[in-house]
Amino acid sequence: MIPAPFDYVAAESATHALDLLDSYGEDAKLLAGGHSLLPMMKLRLAAPSVLIDIGRLAELTGIRAEGDELVIGAATPHAAVATSDLIRADAPLLAHSASQVGDPQIRHRGTIGGSLAHADPAADLPMALVALGGSVDLLGQAGTRNVPADDFFAGFFETSLDPGELIAAVRVPRRPGMAWGYQKFVRRANDWAIVGVAAIDGRVALANMGPTPLRARAAEQALAGGASPAEAAELAADGTEPGEDVHADRDYRRHLARVLTRRALEHLT
Amino acid sequence: MQVELTVNGDRRSDDVEPRLLLVHYLREVCGLRAANVGCDTTSCGACTVLMKGADEGGTEGTSVKSCTVLAVQANGQEVTTAEGLADGDALHPVQAAFRQEHGLQCGFCTPGMVMAAVGLLSENPDPTEAEVREGLEGNFCRCTGYHNIVRAVLAAAEAERTGASA
Numbered sequence A: 001m002i003p004a005p006f007d008y009v010a011a012e013s014a015t016h017a018l019d020l021l022d023s024y025g026e027d028a029k030l031l032a033g034g035h036s037l038l039p040m041m042k043l044r045l046a047a048p049s050v051l052i053d054i055g056r057l058a059e060l061t062g063i064r065a066e067g068d069e070l071v072i073g074a075a076t077p078h079a080a081v082a083t084s085d086l087i088r089a090d091a092p093l094l095a096h097s098a099s100q101v102g103d104p105q106i107r108h109r110g111t112i113g114g115s116l117a118h119a120d121p122a123a124d125l126p127m128a129l130v131a132l133g134g135s136v137d138l139l140g141q142a143g144t145r146n147v148p149a150d151d152f153f154a155g156f157f158e159t160s161l162d163p164g165e166l167i168a169a170v171r172v173p174r175r176p177g178m179a180w181g182y183q184k185f186v187r188r189a190n191d192w193a194i195v196g197v198a199a200i201d202g203r204v205a206l207a208n209m210g211p212t213p214l215r216a217r218a219a220e221q222a223l224a225g226g227a228s229p230a231e232a233a234e235l236a237a238d239g240t241e242p243g244e245d246v247h248a249d250r251d252y253r254r255h256l257a258r259v260l261t262r263r264a265l266e267h268l269t
Numbered sequence B: 001m002q003v004e005l006t007v008n009g010d011r012r013s014d015d016v017e018p019r020l021l022l023v024h025y026l027r028e029v030c031g032l033r034a035a036n037v038g039c040d041t042t043s044c045g046a047c048t049v050l051m052k053g054a055d056e057g058g059t060e061g062t063s064v065k066s067c068t069v070l071a072v073q074a075n076g077q078e079v080t081t082a083e084g085l086a087d088g089d090a091l092h093p094v095q096a097a098f099r100q101e102h103g104l105q106c107g108f109c110t111p112g113m114v115m116a117a118v119g120l121l122s123e124n125p126d127p128t129e130a131e132v133r134e135g136l137e138g139n140f141c142r143c144t145g146y147h148n149i150v151r152a153v154l155a156a157a158e159a160e161r162t163g164a165s166a
Helices: A014-027 A037-042 A078-083 A085-090 A092-099 A104-109 A112-118 A124-132 A217-224 A229-233 A250-266 B022-029 B093-100 B110-123 B129-135 B146-162
Strands: A007-010 A028-031 A050-053 A063-066 A069-073 A135-140 A143-148 A153-155 A166-173 A180-185 A195-200 A203-207 B002-007 B010-015 B048-053 B062-065 B077-080
Touching: A014 A028, A014 A050, A014 A135, A014 A166, A028 A037, A063 A085, A069 A085, A078 A085, A078 A092, A078 A104, A078 A112, A085 A092, A092 A124, A092 A180, A092 A195, A104 B062, A104 B110, A112 A124, A112 A166, A124 A166, A124 A180, A124 A195, A124 A203, A180 A250, A195 A250, A203 A217, A203 A250, A217 A229, A229 A250, B022 B048, B048 B110, B062 B110, B093 B110, B093 B146, B110 B129, B110 B146, B129 B146
Parallel strands: A007 A050, A028 A050, B002 B077
Antiparallel strands: A063 A069, A069 A166, A135 A143, A135 A166, A180 A195, A195 A203, B002 B010, B048 B062, B048 B077
């Protein structure tokens, strides 16, 4: 499968990428690892006129501690997130979630910022960022604004990124030693979650239970009120509007959300 | 667009369309037919090659699925395909182990399996059987010959550690 023709420009810096976005307009797309975008272009589900390559900008890669947060450059590949000593110590739920994306080759190329910008509601990293209460730094011509994960995912494959912005970095709170739970139900190895659950610090996030990654707020409130994991998990599907597909209907997805939430909460790591 | 790559140690300069996929560049421009187009959807791993930046030292590179990389994204990088592994008539230890352990049936997945295995062993020179199976989860063998493939990778790891030929 061959993508439709496009022009390619390698950005020399993040600000150069912003200038290119401005000059090419909404037909331009940012390219980092390309592991969500290129498959869509090969299927002709996307046909941008220009790709602006930010995948090799050193200023957008790397992992560092900043006060009580970890800051991860948006173009950092999943493999680096999964194996980072810093992330494994201070945000192990994020490291584990990154290790569950695709397969080794995909994790060598796909990036954390790319996965979040793609905003597939079934994906691992959007769910993890919501569970962790993380945020994204969005760089635009007017400067950088920080958007919490709960506000970033706006709809089905939609984010609150403005057309002239790029994700510069991802921030997650440092919580060394805090217990976390992660569950992903798939029919085939390497597949997207039919339903996924990530839980930490009283927060429960769900993948593929609606158009965006969602908080299981009723379950969280029950936990805060002293409910047992099993009691809270019974409420995990409350308020969700899961879709239906060949893998699962709505009732089955709601059932999975309850079961997987119970498992995530009962088997904290 | 003009790209400059080092492919199997040879520096090349080619004029390519931005939409040209790395696997098609390797097969059709370079004439290297080891990397196969299997699923064409980043699933099967038959197109796996190694890629590394010119400024990265050490390893032979990381494994990537060349059906999901643009040739222009590989501009300035070093790419290794299965054709680039052997040293003259001397097979690479992973290739020798695949032959020794009969780690193939029809052979279609083999170049990708071998490249994924070389990448895996550069990251983890002493893997357990479970780590080999997980490390090759991005490569499908539709003959289902996984058992001997895993044995071959373990044998290659052993041979590389001890310096013996498989």
